[in-house]
Amino acid sequence: MEQAIAVAHEDAALAELYAELAFQTMARAGMWGTAPPSDLVQGWIERALDLAAPESAARAKALIARCYADYDKSADDAAEAIAIADRLGDPALRSRGYDVRHLVAFVHGDYREALEWCRRRESFVHELDDPDTAVYVYAFGIAPAAACGELGEARRYARLHDEAARPLSPHHRLHGSVLLLLLEELLGNWQQAVELQELIEERVAESVSTPCVMSARSLYVCALANAYLGNDDEARRLERKAEPLAMSGYGTVLDTPPLLLALHRGDLATVRSLLGEPAVRASNWLYLSSMAAHLDGLAALGERERVEQEAARTLQPGTYLEPFALRALGLVREDESLVGQAAARFEVFGLGWHAARTRALL
Numbered sequence: 486m487e488q489a490i491a492v493a494h495e496d497a498a499l500a501e502l503y504a505e506l507a508f509q510t511m512a513r514a515g516m517w518g519t520a521p522p523s524d525l526v527q528g529w530i531e532r533a534l535d536l537a538a539p540e541s542a543a544r545a546k547a548l549i550a551r552c553y554a555d556y557d558k559s560a561d562d563a564a565e566a567i568a569i570a571d572r573l574g575d576p577a578l579r580s581r582g583y584d585v586r587h588l589v590a591f592v593h594g595d596y597r598e599a600l601e602w603c604r605r606r607e608s609f610v611h612e613l614d615d616p617d618t619a620v621y622v623y624a625f626g627i628a629p630a631a632a633c634g635e636l637g638e639a640r641r642y643a644r645l646h647d648e649a650a651r652p653l654s655p656h657h658r659l660h661g662s663v664l665l666l667l668l669e670e671l672l673g674n675w676q677q678a679v680e681l682q683e684l685i686e687e688r689v690a691e692s693v694s695t696p697c698v699m700s701a702r703s704l705y706v707c708a709l710a711n712a713y714l715g716n717d718d719e720a721r722r723l724e725r726k727a728e729p730l731a732m733s734g735y736g737t738v739l740d741t742p743p744l745l746l747a748l749h750r751g752d753l754a755t756v757r758s759l760l761g762e763p764a765v766r767a768s769n770w771l772y773l774s775s776m777a778a779h780l781d782g783l784a785a786l787g788e789r790e791r792v793e794q795e796a797a798r799t800l801q802p803g804t805y806l807e808p809f810a811l812r813a814l815g816l817v818r819e820d821e822s823l824v825g826q827a828a829a830r831f832e833v834f835g836l837g838w839h840a841a842r843t844r845a846l847l
Contacts, residue, residue, distance in 0.1 A: 518696050
C-alpha cells in the first residue's frame with residue numbers, strides 16, 4: 486500500500502489508498518506481530534480525511550478507522566460514516582459503520598444500545614456479498630449480549646459465527662473456535678473450555694501461517710481452564726506451547742489469561758507486572774474478560790484507590806461486570822456484605838462458578 490501511495494498523484498486516489506490502509510490496519514488489528522505505532526496509523530487517517538471528498542467511501546472508511554483506532558471513540562464520526570454509507574447504498578460500509586456505532590456505545594458502558602446496533606447490523610447480513618464481512622457481524626454481537634446478561638443470545642452469536650467461519654480460511658476457523666472458547670471463559674464453564682481444547686489446538690496449528698494474537702491467547706485460556714480443574718501438568722504444557730506464538734503490543738488482550746493463572750497460583754509479583762488498562766479499540770471481544778481480571782488483580786494486590794476508581798465505571802446494575810466490581814470493593818474494604826451481594830448477583834446472572842468462588846471468600 487505504501488508503494489502504491491508513493492506513485493499516486495491525484496487526491497482521490499491518495500485518499501482511497503490512505504483510507505484503505507488505515508481501515509485494514511485497524512479492522513484486522515490482531516494480525517500484527519508488533520502492533521503499528523498509533524501515531525503512524527493516525528497519520529494515515531488524517532491524510533485520508535484531508536484528501537477525501539465529503540461524501541466519499543474513502544472518508545467513511547477513514548472515519549471508521551479513526552473510531553477503531555481511538556480509545557475515546559466519537560459518536561459524531563460513527564454517525565457521519567453511517568450517513569455516508571447509507572447514501573452510497575453500500576451494505577459492507579453500512580455494516581462497518583453500524584459496528585463502530587455499537588463500539589461507541591460499548592466503550593461508554595451503554596451495553597443495551599450497543600446490542601441494539603449489533604441487532605440492526607444483523608438485520609441486513611443477508612445483503613453482504615463478502616463472507617469475511619458477514620462473519621464479523623456475528624462475532625461482535627457476543628460481548629454486548631453477554632454484558633447485558635442475554636447469555637442465550639451470546640451463545641447464538643458464537644455458534645452462528647463459528648458456522649459462518651467454517652467454509653472460509655483456516656484463520657477464520659480459528660476465530661470461530663476462539664469465540665466459542667471466549668464465551669465459556671466469560672461464563673466460567675471450565676470443563677466446557679477443556680472440551681474445546683483439542684479443536685483449539687488443531688485450529689491454531691492450521692492457522693499458524695497467519696499471525697494472530699488469538700492463537701497464543703486461546704492456548705493460555707485452555708491452560709487456565711486446566712489449572713482451575715487441577716490439571717497442572719497440562720496447564721504448563723499449554724503455556725509452553727503458547728509462549729512462542731505470543732505477539733507484542735497487545736497489553737491486556739494477551740496478558741489477561743496469564744494474569745489469572747498468576748492469581749490462581751498466588752504469584753502476586755507476576756500479577757502486578759501484568760496489570761494494564763483494559764480498553765476497546767477495533768474489537769469488543771476481550772474487554773469484559775480483561776476488566777473482570779483487572780478488578781480481581783487490583784483487589785488481590787490491595788489497591789483500594791484504583792479499585793474504587795474502576796468500580797465507579799463498572800457498577801452498572803444488571804451487567805456482567807457489576808458483581809466483579811462488588812467483589813473487588815468488598816475485598817479492599819473488608820466488607821463481607823458486598824462480597825455476599827456479589828455472589829448473589831453472580832447467581833442471578835447465571836454465573837454459577839463465579840458465584841461459588843465468591844462465596845468461598847466469606
